[in-house]
Amino acid sequence: MFDRSRRRLLTRRSKPEQQRLPWMVNDDIFTDGCTRCGKCAAACETQIIIHGDGGFPEVDFKRGECTFCYRCADVCPEPLFHPQTTPAWAMVAEIGEGCLAYQHVECRSCGDMCETQAIRFRLQPGGVAQPELEATNCTGCGACVSVCPTSAITVVNPKNKES
Ligand code: SF4
Ligand code: SF4
Ligand code: SF4
Incomplete structure (x- = not known):
């Protein structure tokens, strides 16, 4: 079992306010719960999800745009995303x-x-x-x-x- 506080220390972003993915819950909950399974990246229709800080998924707009298709959230087996009916993000x-x-x-x-x-x-x-x-x-x-x-x-x- 990976120690939670150590995991946070290793994964907390210098700018945790920058959302990694649309509809994502806050960064602490996300990095605690994400298993880095890669399902979101495989499902992304524009292929913009990369392995970012700490190996966690994040969008890379140098590769293209987010179409807000919600596939990344839909395919995620963990409860790490807000419902599609809420705003995707404030970015x-x-x-x-x-x-x-x-x-x-x-x-x-x-x-x-x-x-x-x-x-x-x-x-x-x-x-x-x-x-x-x-x-x-x-x-x-x-x-x-x-x-x-x-x-x-x-x-x-x-x-x-x-x-
Ligand atoms: S909402 Fe769609 S396009 Fe945007 S990051 Fe998720 S899977 Fe990719
Ligand atoms: S006008 Fe827009 S695309 Fe062109 S250099 Fe400025 S920011 Fe970039
Ligand atoms: S200005 Fe905003 S809405 Fe327009 S292309 Fe850029 S990120 Fe998208």
Whole structure:
């Protein structure tokens, strides 16, 4: 039997607020209960679930987007996910300083990928249009992440950005 407190010590994330998977219960309960069986990764329709911190599953948006299909939660044999009727998560995209448009280079790749139009471009007189994220429209699907040529976009929990 693996000692629980030791398991936590080995697996606790430096940023536990970043949800590993949609609909996931909190990180402590998840790392206590997840057996790392890999069923969620095998079931993911976009194949974005990888072995993350401590070998636990987590989404990697560099591989693609989450379609919120709920397969990862459905296939999990442990009680580690909230019902599909609840919000998947609070995660939203964040555009970092590496954005080409911020360096006055034309690019709208992220906006083109965003189904909910959470990223819009504001025209600048005589300049390059700048991206603006409307967080309330962002589902945290991550579709904008892999298309960004400078890897400027991350998906974060806005409530914990300062921690
Ligand atoms: S909800 Fe679907 S697409 Fe998203 S991580 Fe789970 S299995 Fe993959
Ligand atoms: S795809 Fe990346 S570089 Fe292009 S506008 Fe969006 S954040 Fe900026
Ligand atoms: S995470 Fe999804 S919804 Fe949010 S800005 Fe990116 S593409 Fe749009």
